[in-house]
Amino acid sequence: MKIDENLQWILSYYRSCEISGALFFGQLARSLKPSSIQCDMTRHFADEAQHARYWTNCLAELEAEPLKLCTSYQDQYIATAGLPANLMEILAITQVFENRVIIQYNLHAATAGLPPEVQDTLKVIMTDEQWHLEWIRDALISMEPEYGKDNIRQTLKRFTDADREVYQKTIVEHVERINHLELARR
Secondary structure (H helix, E strand, O other), X not given: OOOOHHHHHHHHHHHHHHHXXXXXXXXXXXXXXXXXXXXXXXXXHHHHHHHHHHHHHHHHXXXXXXXXXXXXXXHXXXXXXXXXXXXXXXXXXXXXXXHHHHHHHHHHHOOOOOOHHHXXXXXXXXXXXXXXXXXXXXXXXXXXXXXXHHHHHHHHHHHHHHHHHHHHHHHHHHHHHHHHHHHHHO
């Protein structure tokens, strides 16, 4: 099945974001001292790498090559919110980001006429994404004595505001591409 260039771009973008996440979390896991957070971070980066492979496989099943994209959603976060200053901030921005991923993947999964290969890939990945939200939520709760519950809440709000700004910029292109896909199928 040959796919439209818009779907190829979207799937390549997802793949690029997953690669960026895997590389970031892999470096972070390697730098952390042994702990439950390091253990969960290791699983998380392995999941992200697997997700990139799933998108690569999905594109291959659809007879398409991944496009080389130079930016990812995460790059825009840093430009908008700045670099996180500590592990709590890294986990907070990741919590916000992972929540956005689930929203975006659900939006895409609801697209009419989506190829089953894409539907299946989204379903598998969203199971892992749910676990990502859970472990990070638990880790942030465990950090409350050190960073303070209110500080963590304010940090989550700051990154949620940044996410909203980044998403408004990003969704325009995604909606145009997804709408194009739906119109092309009619």
